[in-house]
Amino acid sequence: MSMIVSVDLGGTKAQVARVDEQGVYDARRYSVPATATKSQVNDFITGIVAEQLTGQCCGIAIGVPGMVDLSSGTVLETVNIPAWQDVPLAAQLNAYFSLPVVVNNDVNCFTMGEYCYGHHYLSGTGLHTPVPNLLGVCLGTGLGAGLVFDGRLYSGRHCAAGEFGSFPYRDGILEHYTSGQFFLKRGTNGAEQALLAQQGDRYAQSLFDEFGSHLGYALAQTLLAFDPDKIVLGGSVSQSYDLFERAMWQSLARQTHPALFKRLEIAVGTLEHAALRGAYKLFQQQLSEGI
Incomplete structure (x- = not known):
């Protein structure tokens, strides 16, 4: 089976590995130079790909935290890497490595990985029937x-489908209240507060309760927009799910029709390297379709 270099680029961290249908090899993690210039970010990506490339690799797939023109592989916007806008990433990497390149959104890659390899089944069927409609939330x-409808990823033309973190909310946008930014705005970080909450700190737990309430509101909007069979959570903050789970479900119950709420399934993704594996699957699909 063909092997590629797969990249999961986030706002603060990047993971890179060689991937084929059987698994992920030599995965490495890097800090992203999010405040660097456009050319410095380009050089960073080229460098981490070059470190993984071997003669066995037949291509490159990269998930990026923002909007992408899928037809050209151009990164249109990345909110959390300010200087890195309007980047013809596929063309640049193709010119440098002389290999086919597929660029998509990072959460689309995560969702595709969970859908294809994460073993998510419809409950109550008695059979291992894969869920046809899966929503991945990072x-x-x-x-x-990321949205999988009837077994196929739906991205929209510019990978903007699912970018509900940019919806207006209170004095900003949803992701100010439902991501790591929620903790940063309070002068701390989620990992630090999770440790304190687990030790019984009431203030830390109150932060996660507030976070869960905001997240419940956000997910209620996605239910009305997409009505998925299941929601899978990923990203670093999802590792503290036990600390905000109750408040999230309480918020969802207040804002969701009982018929939707009753059958709703939410789980934290447990698939290792889901985004890297999803990028691999998207590479295979897009090349088979001649994109």
């Missing part, structure tokens, strides 16, 4: 979602 530096 709670990290920002907030974004």
Whole structure:
């Protein structure tokens, strides 16, 4: 089976590995130079790809935290890497490495990985029937979602489908209240507060309760827009799910029709390297379709 270099670029961290249908090899993690110039970010990406490339690799797939013109592989906008806008990323990497390149949104890659390899089944069927409609939601530096409808990823023309973190909310946008930015605005970070909450700190737990309430509101909007069979959470903040789960469900119950709420399933994704594997699957699909 063909092997590619797969990249999961986030607002603060990047993961890179060689991937084929059987698994992920030599995965490495890097800090993203989010405040660097456009050319410096380009050089960073080229460098981490070059470190992984071997003669076995037949292509490159990269998920980026923002909007993408899928037809050209151009990164249109990245909210959390300010200087890195309007980047013809596929063309640049193709020219440098002489290999086919596929560019997509990072949360789309996560969702595709969970859908294809994460074993998500319809409950109550008695059979291992894959869920046809899956919503992947990543709670990290920002907030974004990927949508699989009837077994196929739906991105929209510019990978803007699912970018509900940019919806107006209170004095800003949803991701200010439903991602790591929620904690940063309070002068702290989610990992630090999670440790304190687990030790019984009431203020830390109150932050996660507030976070869960905001997230419940955000997810209620996605239910009305997409009506998925299941929601899978990813991203660093999702690892503290037990701390905000109750408040999230309470918020959802207040704002969701009982018929939707009754059958709703939400789980934290457990598939290792989901975004890297999803990028691999999108590479295979797009090349088979001649895109």
